[in-house]
Amino acid sequence: MIKRLVITGYKQHELGVFDEKHPGILYIKKALKNELVPLLDDGLEWVIISGQLGVETWAAELVIELKSTYPQLQYAIITPFLEQDLKWKDTNKEKYQTICQKADFQTSVTKRPYEGPWQMMEKNKFVIRNSDGLLIVYDEENEGSPKFMKKLAAQYAERHDYHIISISADDLQMIAEEEQQNQWPDA
Template sequence: MLNRLVITGYKAHELGIFNDTHPGISIIKKAIQDRLIPLINDGLEWIILSGQLGVETWAAEIVMDLQMEYPELKYAIMTPFLDQEKNWNEAKQEKYEMILAQADFVTSLTKRPYEAPWQFIEKNKFFLKNSDGMLIVYDEENEGSPKYIKKLAEQYAERYEYEIFLINAYDLQVVAEEEQIKNWEQS
């Protein structure tokens, strides 16, 4: 059974998304929500995020919305290092602070400011060892930062019982078309 799920994927800028009004955000959020609801109904209790801008912050917003209907669902923000938001603009920092304030658990895994890429590697290893599966928004044809944790998760899944769920460009296209049809039928 899946109790603890890591959600990760692209950073917003890797998708060419630079503000909260981008139409792609609602498609990504809908795709994540559609994957989460059956898992929650099957006993999923915790969502684990590192809090990076993009898929992970959108996932936190989805969990906050889902907690209205599924109050047993919790989420943790476990950053790879302290003050990961210190170079973000004010609006992004405010949104991040709100996500942290609503989280059921918050920590920094290395308990020190950014030093080197080893902190991301340690975060990835920790996430794999302390979860039952991972939901990744990633498309092989559009490389980006999620490729590293995806590769690590696939290697981990070869040795341990570990589920990997992927949302790719095709999945997002299907959601976009379904939403378009729904909007067309309502007008």
């Protein structure tokens, strides 16, 4: 049973999403919801993110929505370092601050400002060790920042009871096609 689930995936710029009205966000949220609802019905209690822009912030928005139906659901933001939004644009900072304010728990793994990539690796190790599974939006054919988390989780899963759930580009394409069919059923 998965009680604590890490959600991660591409950063928004890796997906070419620079506008909150981009239709791809809807498809990613729908794919996440399709995976989360059965887990919630099965006892999922915590979603863990690091708060990076993209899949993780969209997941936090989805969790906030799902809390009305699943009041036991909580989410944590566990950042690799302090002030990770320091150099972000104001609109992104505002979105991040809103998500932080609504989080049930928030901390930083290294408890200091950015020093180097080692902080991301420490965060990845920490959240994997303190969760039961990983839900990742990642496509093996399109490498990006999630590959490090996926590799670490796979190594951890070899020695522990750890679940990895992947959402691929094909999964997102199927959801996009379904949504378009629902909008235009006679087409």
